Amino acid sequence: xxxxxxxxxxxxxxxxxxxxxxxxxxxxxxxxxxxxxxxxxxxxxxxxxxxxxxxxxxxxxxxxxxxxxxxxxxxxxxxxxxxxxxxxxxxxxxxxxxxxxxxxxxxxxxxxxxxxxxxxxxxxxxxxxxxxxxxxxxxxxxxxxxxxxxxxxxxxxxxxxxxxxxxxxxxxxxxxxxxxxxxxxxxxxxxxxxxxxxxxxxxx
Amino acid sequence: xxxxxxxxxxxxxxxxxxxxxxxxxxxxxxxxxxxxxxxxxxxxxxxxxxxxxxxxxxxxxxxxxxxxxxxxxxxxxxxxxxxxxxxxxxxxxxxxxxxxxxxxxxxxxxxxxxxxxxxxxxxxxxxxxxxxxxxxxxxxxxxxxxxxxxxxxxxxxxxxxxxxxxxxxxxxxxxxxxxxxxxxxxxxxxxxxxxxxxxxxxxxxxxxxxxxxxxxxxxxxxxxxxxxxxxxxxxxxxxxxxxxxxxxxxxxxxxxxxxxxxxxxxxxxxxxxxxxxxxxxxxxxxxxxxxxxxxxxxxxxxxxxxxxxxxxxxxxxxxxxxxxxxxxxxxxxxxxxxxxxxxxxxxxxxxxxxxxxxxxxxxxxxxxxxxxxxxxxxxxxxxxxxxxxxxxxxxxxxxxxxxxxxxxxxxxxxxxxxxxxxxxxxxxxxxxxxxxxxxxxxxxxxxxxxxxxxxxxxxxxxxxxxxxxxxxxxxxxxxx
Numbered sequence: 001x002x003x004x005x006x007x008x009x010x011x012x013x014x015x016x017x018x019x020x021x022x023x024x025x026x027x028x029x030x031x032x033x034x035x036x037x038x039x040x041x042x043x044x045x046x047x048x049x050x051x052x053x054x055x056x057x058x059x060x061x062x063x064x065x066x067x068x069x070x071x072x073x074x075x076x077x078x079x080x081x082x083x084x085x086x087x088x089x090x091x092x093x094x095x096x097x098x099x100x101x102x103x104x105x106x107x108x109x110x111x112x113x114x115x116x117x118x119x120x121x122x123x124x125x126x127x128x129x130x131x132x133x134x135x136x137x138x139x140x141x142x143x144x145x146x147x148x149x150x151x152x153x154x155x156x157x158x159x160x161x162x163x164x165x166x167x168x169x170x171x172x173x174x175x176x177x178x179x180x181x182x183x184x185x186x187x188x189x190x191x192x193x194x195x196x197x198x199x200x201x202x203x204x
Numbered sequence: 205x206x207x208x209x210x211x212x213x214x215x216x217x218x219x220x221x222x223x224x225x226x227x228x229x230x231x232x233x234x235x236x237x238x239x240x241x242x243x244x245x246x247x248x249x250x251x252x253x254x255x256x257x258x259x260x261x262x263x264x265x266x267x268x269x270x271x272x273x274x275x276x277x278x279x280x281x282x283x284x285x286x287x288x289x290x291x292x293x294x295x296x297x298x299x300x301x302x303x304x305x306x307x308x309x310x311x312x313x314x315x316x317x318x319x320x321x322x323x324x325x326x327x328x329x330x331x332x333x334x335x336x337x338x339x340x341x342x343x344x345x346x347x348x349x350x351x352x353x354x355x356x357x358x359x360x361x362x363x364x365x366x367x368x369x370x371x372x373x374x375x376x377x378x379x380x381x382x383x384x385x386x387x388x389x390x391x392x393x394x395x396x397x398x399x400x401x402x403x404x405x406x407x408x409x410x411x412x413x414x415x416x417x418x419x420x421x422x423x424x425x426x427x428x429x430x431x432x433x434x435x436x437x438x439x440x441x442x443x444x445x446x447x448x449x450x451x452x453x454x455x456x457x458x459x460x461x462x463x464x465x466x467x468x469x470x471x472x473x474x475x476x477x478x479x480x481x482x483x484x485x486x487x488x489x490x491x492x493x494x495x496x497x498x499x500x501x502x503x504x505x506x507x508x509x510x511x512x513x514x515x516x517x518x519x520x521x522x523x524x525x526x527x528x529x530x531x532x533x534x535x536x537x538x539x540x541x542x543x544x545x546x547x548x549x550x551x552x553x554x555x556x557x558x559x560x561x562x563x564x565x566x567x568x569x570x571x572x573x574x575x576x577x578x579x580x581x582x583x584x585x586x587x588x589x590x591x592x593x594x595x596x597x598x599x600x601x602x603x604x605x606x607x608x609x610x611x612x613x614x615x616x617x618x619x620x621x622x623x624x625x626x627x628x629x630x631x632x633x634x635x636x637x638x639x640x641x642x643x644x645x646x647x648x649x650x651x652x653x654x655x656x657x658x659x660x661x662x663x664x665x666x667x668x669x670x671x672x673x674x675x676x677x678x679x680x681x682x683x684x
C-alpha cells in the first residue's frame with residue numbers, strides 16, 4: 001500500500017516536472033525541472049528495487065550531466081523568443097499528428113494489455129543485490145557489448161580531438177618564452193618634446 | 205563464461221581492434237611526409253582481417269549468442285573490407301591535395317568498418333545497437349573532417365541530429381520488443397514472435413524498428429539527410445559512407461527482420477513494400493533534377509535502397525539472396541563512381557558538378573569510358589553487374605501477390621536510366637567548357653590501376669554473375 005502511494009506520488013511529480021521542462025520559458029528553470037524529473041525517476045526505480053540504477057541516475061545525470069547542462073545554458077545567450085517563432089503556425093499540424101499518434105498507440109497496444117503486462121522476475125532480487133548482479137552480468141553475459149561500449153567511447157574521444165584540435169589562422173596565443181625576453185625599447189618610446197607651461201590665457 | 209572458442213570466433217574483429225589501436229599510436233610518431241605508412245598499413249590490416257574472416261575456425265555463435273558467424277556474415281564482411289580498401293586507395297590523392305591526409309581519417313574509417321562487422325554479426329538487440337553506433341559515430345566525425353568547410357560542418361550536424369533521432373526511435377522500438385518478448389536475444393525473440401504472445405506491443409516496437417532502419421538506410425520518406433550529407437562531406441568520406449555501409453545496413457535488416465521478427469513478417473513486409481516504392485519514386489524522380497553529381501548519386505542511392513527493400517519484401521531466401529547480391533553490386537559500383545569523382549578532382553577543384561564532365565570523352569577517353577561503364581551498371585544496363593542485381597530482385601518479387609512491386613520497380617528503373625545516361629551524353633556529346641583542363645591530372649599509379657580493375661570488374665562480374673550469386677544463395681541455404 002505504501003509502495004503504491006509512493007509510486008503515484010513520484011509519478012505525479014515526474015509528469016508535472018517533465019511538463020514543466022518543455023513549457024517553462026526560462027531555460028535555467030527548465031533545466032532545473034529536468035533535474036527534478038531525474039530525481040523522481042530515480043525514486044521510482046528504487047521503489048522497483050533497482051537501487052543501483054536509481055543511484056547511478058542521480059550520480060551521473062543529476063550530478064554530472066545536468067550540472068554541465070546548466071553551465072552551458074547559463075553561458076549561452078539564448079533568446080527564448082527566437083526559438084518560439086512559428087510555434088502558433090505549426091501548432092495545428094503538431095496537435096493533429098500528436099492526436100493521431102496517441103490514438104494509434106492506444107488502439108494498437110490497448111489500455112488493458114498495458115495493465116495486464118506481466119513484469120519479468122527481477123533476477124537481481126534473487127541474487128541478493130543489484131550491484132553484485134549487475135557487475136556479474138556485465139562481465140559474463142554482456143561482456144562483449146561492454147567491450148564494444150568501451151570502443152565507442154574511444155571513437156568519441158578520437159572524434160572530439162580530431163574535430164577540435166586544429167590550427168586556426170588569426171588566433172593570438174601567448175608565447176611566454178618570448179614575452180619575458182622583451183626589451184624596454186620594444187615597448188616604450190621616449191619622445192622629446194617641448195614642455196608645455198601654462199599659457200597666459202589659461203592661467204586666468 | 206568465455207571460452208577459447210569465443211575468442212577464436214571473434215578473431216577477425218579482435219585483430220582489427222588491435223590493429224586500429226596500434227595504428228592510432230604509430231600515427232603519432234609519423235611525420236606528415238610519412239603518412240603513406242598509415243595508408244598502406246590500414247590496407248594491410250583490412251586484408252589480414254579479410255583473410256581471417258574466410259578461415260573456418262571458431263563456432264557459429266559466440267558469447268552466448270551475442271555474436272553470430274554464419275555464411276551471410278562472412279560474405280558481407282569480406283565485401284565490406286574489400287570496398288573499404290578500395291575507397292582508401294581512391295581517397296589518398298584527394299586527401300593529400302586538401303591537407304586532410306591525416307591518420308584520423310584511416311582510424312575513424314577502420315572503426316566504422318569494425319562497427320559494420322559487429323553489426324553484420326549481431327545476435328542480440330544490444331549488439332545491433334552498439335555496432336550501429338560505432339559505425340554512426342565514426343561517420344559523423346568523418347563527415348566533419350574538413351573543419352574549414354561550412355558545408356561540411358552543416359552536413360555533419362544534420363547527419364548527427366537526424367542520426368541521433370533515428371537511434372532514439374530504434375532504441376524505443378527495441379525496448380518495446382523487449383517488453384513484449386522479455387528478451388534481447390534475437391533467437392528468443394524469433395520464438396516469442398512466432399508464438400504470438402503480446403502481439404500488439406510487438407507490432408508497436410516493430411514500427412519503430414522499421415522506421416529506425418529506414419532512417420539508417422536512407423529510405424524515403426526518411427531520406428532528407430542523405431543528399432545534404434553526400435554533397436557536404438569531403439568526397440573521400442562520401443565514397444566511404446556511400447558504399448560499404450549499405451552492406452552493413454542489409455546485414456542489420458536481415459538480423460532484425462529475419463532472425464528476430466520473422467514471426468510478424470506479414471506486417472513488416474507491407475511497411476517495407478511502401479518504403480521501397482516511395483524510395484524508388486522519390487529517388488529516381490528527384491535525381492533527374494540535380495546538377496551536382498554527388499547529390500545526384502545521393503538520390504540514386506535512395507532509389508537503390510528501394511530496390512534492396514524490394515528483395516526483402518517477400519521474406520523468402522531467394523529474395524534475401526537477391527538483395528544481398530544487389531547490395532554487393534551497389535557497393536562495388538558506388539566505390540568506382542565516387543572514386544572517379546575523386547580521380548578527376550584536383551587541388552582547389554571539385555569535379556562534382558555535372559557540367560565539369562563536359563567533353564570528358566575527348567579530354568580523358570579512358571576515364572570517360574570507365575565512368576560510362578559505371579553509369580551503365582548503376583542504371584542496370586546488361587550485361588553489367590548492376591543489371592543482374594536488378595534482375596534477381598525483380599525476379600524475387602515477381603510472384604503472385606507482389607507483382608505490382610515488380611512492375612513499379614521496372615518502371616522506376618527505366619525512369620532512372622535517363623539521368624545516368626545524361627552523364628554519358630555530357631561526357632561524349634558536349635564540347636568541353638572554356639578553360640576546362642585539357643587533360644586530367646596524372647593520378648597516382650596505384651589508384652589508376654585499381655580503379656580500372658574495379659570498373660572492369662563490373663563488366664566481368666556482370667558476365668559471370670553466377671558464382672557470386674551462388675555463394676549468396678548457398679549462405680542463405682538455397683540449394684541450386
